[in-house]
Amino acid sequence: MRTSDAVIAVQHLRKSFGSVEAVKDVSFEVGPGQVLGLLGPNGAGKTTTINMVSTLLKIDGGEATVGGFDVRTQPEVVRQLIGVAGQSAAVDEKLTARENLELFGRLYKIPRGKRSARIEELIKQLDLGAFADRPASTYSGGERRRLDVVAALVADPPAVFLDEPTTGLDPRSRSELWGTVRSLASNGVAIVLSTQYLEEADRLADEILVIDRGEIVAQGTPETLKQDLERDVLEIQVGDRNGFERARELLGPDANPATDAETLRIDIPVHGGADRSLALLRQLQDGGVSISNFQLRQPTLDDVFLALTGPSSMEAEEITT
Amino acid sequence: MTTRNTYDGTRAVVIDPSVALRLRRAGHDTGTVLWRDMIRTTRQPEMLVFAVVMGVFFLVLFNYVFGGAIGAGTGYDYLQYLLPGVLVITALQGAQQTSMGLAADFSEGVNDRFRSLPMNQSAVIAGRTIADALRNIAGLILVAVIGMLMGFRFASFGGAVAAIALATGIGYGFSWLGAAIAAKVRQSDMVGMLSMFWLFPLMLASTAFAPVESMPGWLQPFATYQPISVASDAVRGLVNGMPVGDTITLTLAWIAVLLFVFVPMSVHLYRKVD
Numbered sequence: 001m002r003t004s005d006a007v008i009a010v011q012h013l014r015k016s017f018g019s020v021e022a023v024k025d026v027s028f029e030v031g032p033g034q035v036l037g038l039l040g041p042n043g044a045g046k047t048t049t050i051n052m053v054s055t056l057l058k059i060d061g062g063e064a065t066v067g068g069f070d071v072r073t074q075p076e077v078v079r080q081l082i083g084v085a086g087q088s089a090a091v092d093e094k095l096t097a098r099e100n101l102e103l104f105g106r107l108y109k110i111p112r113g114k115r116s117a118r119i120e121e122l123i124k125q126l127d128l129g130a131f132a133d134r135p136a137s138t139y140s141g142g143e144r145r146r147l148d149v150v151a152a153l154v155a156d157p158p159a160v161f162l163d164e165p166t167t168g169l170d171p172r173s174r175s176e177l178w179g180t181v182r183s184l185a186s187n188g189v190a191i192v193l194s195t196q197y198l199e200e201a202d203r204l205a206d207e208i209l210v211i212d213r214g215e216i217v218a219q220g221t222p223e224t225l226k227q228d229l230e231r232d233v234l235e236i237q238v239g240d241r242n243g244f245e246r247a248r249e250l251l252g253p254d255a256n257p258a259t260d261a262e263t264l265r266i267d268i269p270v271h272g273g274a275d276r277s278l279a280l281l282r283q284l285q286d287g288g289v290s291i292s293n294f295q296l297r298q299p300t301l302d303d304v305f306l307a308l309t310g311p312s313s314m315e316a317e318e319i320t321t
Numbered sequence: 322m323t324t325r326n327t328y329d330g331t332r333a334v335v336i337d338p339s340v341a342l343r344l345r346r347a348g349h350d351t352g353t354v355l356w357r358d359m360i361r362t363t364r365q366p367e368m369l370v371f372a373v374v375m376g377v378f379f380l381v382l383f384n385y386v387f388g389g390a391i392g393a394g395t396g397y398d399y400l401q402y403l404l405p406g407v408l409v410i411t412a413l414q415g416a417q418q419t420s421m422g423l424a425a426d427f428s429e430g431v432n433d434r435f436r437s438l439p440m441n442q443s444a445v446i447a448g449r450t451i452a453d454a455l456r457n458i459a460g461l462i463l464v465a466v467i468g469m470l471m472g473f474r475f476a477s478f479g480g481a482v483a484a485i486a487l488a489t490g491i492g493y494g495f496s497w498l499g500a501a502i503a504a505k506v507r508q509s510d511m512v513g514m515l516s517m518f519w520l521f522p523l524m525l526a527s528t529a530f531a532p533v534e535s536m537p538g539w540l541q542p543f544a545t546y547q548p549i550s551v552a553s554d555a556v557r558g559l560v561n562g563m564p565v566g567d568t569i570t571l572t573l574a575w576i577a578v579l580l581f582v583f584v585p586m587s588v589h590l591y592r593k594v595d
Contacts, residue, residue, distance in 0.1 A: 017595070055437060056594065057594055058595060069334075077334055077336055087430075090431050090433070092429075095357065099360060103353065103357050106353040107439070135364065151434070
């Protein structure tokens with residue numbers, strides 16, 4: 001039944017809600033110890049994709065297998081092999097962390113003896129001890145999210161789906177969760193992680209799928225994605241608000257949508273390196289824009305993302321972040 | 322027989338469980354969900370209060386405010402007439418909490434977690450209905466005690482036990498109706514509204530508070546044979562040590578009908594995914 005070493009294999013996945021095509025044609029494979037990053041703005045189809053592969057949503061077209069088992073025809077087998085956390089699957093708020101893990105451990109049919117040892121191990125390993133015996137409703141966002149993720153790991157599954165696990169977390173909780181994801185991967189777990197954060201995909205993912213409006217717009221390692229965008233970025237700091245508006249006018253569509261009115265910073269993707277940059281700077285200066293600072297830099301994943309998904313998606317993201 | 326296979330040489334997965342194993346696991350899962358719902362019940366003692374508050378409200382209000390007017394038509398002490406009806410109404414309230422609880426699980430995303438687990442999906446509803454039935458028993462005893470403080474007298478202990486069992490039974494049947502509604506609409510606020518549609522007509526157009534003779538002729542056939550009425554009449558007979566006629570049989574028949582219709586329906590609706 002298996003065609004490759006992939007733990008999770010997805011081919012030409014499709015899903016429509018009424019006339020809206022939420023996922024159009026998504027394919028990927030995730031091997032043991034690999035992290036696949038699904039990167040895209042809100043509504044791009046990340047959650048829909050994860051829900052289909054994790055048996056939570058009916059697949060309209062295409063195929064998905066976990067551990068070689070067909071998600072559509074053998075969901076009950078697939079459920080023995082997966083853990084799901086994030087937007088799609090919550091824990092019981094009235095129960096403590098220990099009780100939640102006990103609940104899911106029982107439902108995963110982990111034998112009684114092994115179960116309590118496993119729960120203690122997870123509580124220790126993920127440093128849940130401090131709040132293990134308080135109801136989940138009293139947790140901070142970070143504690144709650146950590147329990148969400150741990151609950152997906154009770155049965156030590158070979159495939160784990162994390163749907164925006166760090167959305168809304170403070171930087172410290174976020175980096176703690178990143179540590180958890182890395183240690184999972186180093187233990188050979190195949191992970192699909194969706195995120196709106198480029199930095200997160202950059203740091204965690206072995207391979208990134210950039211999704212926009214249900215379609216894969218780019219695919220590759222973080223490095224190749226950055227290389228594919230063969231251009232530098234000219235970052236200009238404008239002195240005042242009037243200058244900022246004037247500069248936007250002068251530059252028109254050349255300015256990156258990431259241009260930030262708050263900090264008066266303008267990003268311009270440039271192909272011709274120094275010459276083109278100088279020409280642009282001169283154009284702005286002649287137009288009466290006072291420039292307080294500038295630099296020419298390598299593109300980040302942010303730039304890749306914006307170049308690929310365009311301004312309208314960015315607006316959608318801004319609303320949610 | 323159970324077929325076991327290791328998909329990558331290290332992990333055993335159950336691929337084709339036998340009927341016996343399926344049943345054993347369904348029992349295990351139902352027990353687990355029941356354990357979870359019982360913990361939730363003890364963490365939210367206010368739920369028990371909510372479950373009985375309407376019953377107590379009706380008991381006090383109807384007895385002291387309308388007692389004289391309605392009681393005149395019943396031929397005996399109105400409290401002896403009213404309490405059995407209130408027991409049935411209380412059990413119905415408990416059924417509504419099945420609806421609310423299941424809808425909350427949908428809104429909070431707990432049901433999505435359950436869906437991703439290798440468990441019997443019907444167990445989520447089955448466990449909850451049993452937990453609600455157990456809480457219902459506690460609520461019914463509480464209402465009975467309050468009634469006794471107001472001057473109600475059970476004719477016999479056996480009658481009291483049978484009455485509470487019967488009220489719990491009809492409540493259990495309606496629990497599955499509530500589960501079906503929750504599995505269909507999946508939103509707490511909608512569930513609360515929809516429950517009113519079946520709860521209030523059944524409750525008020527019944528013999529729970531007043532005898533059928535006091536109602537207009539066109540309403541009498543419905544008010545005589547609808548489930549709340551026959552259950553109220555049966556419970557009333559049991560607690561007062563009076564003949565019950567065919568009301569117990571009719572109540573049991575209603576419970577069977579409710580389960581026959583709503584168990585498969587709610588399981589089907591619950592498992593349905595987009």
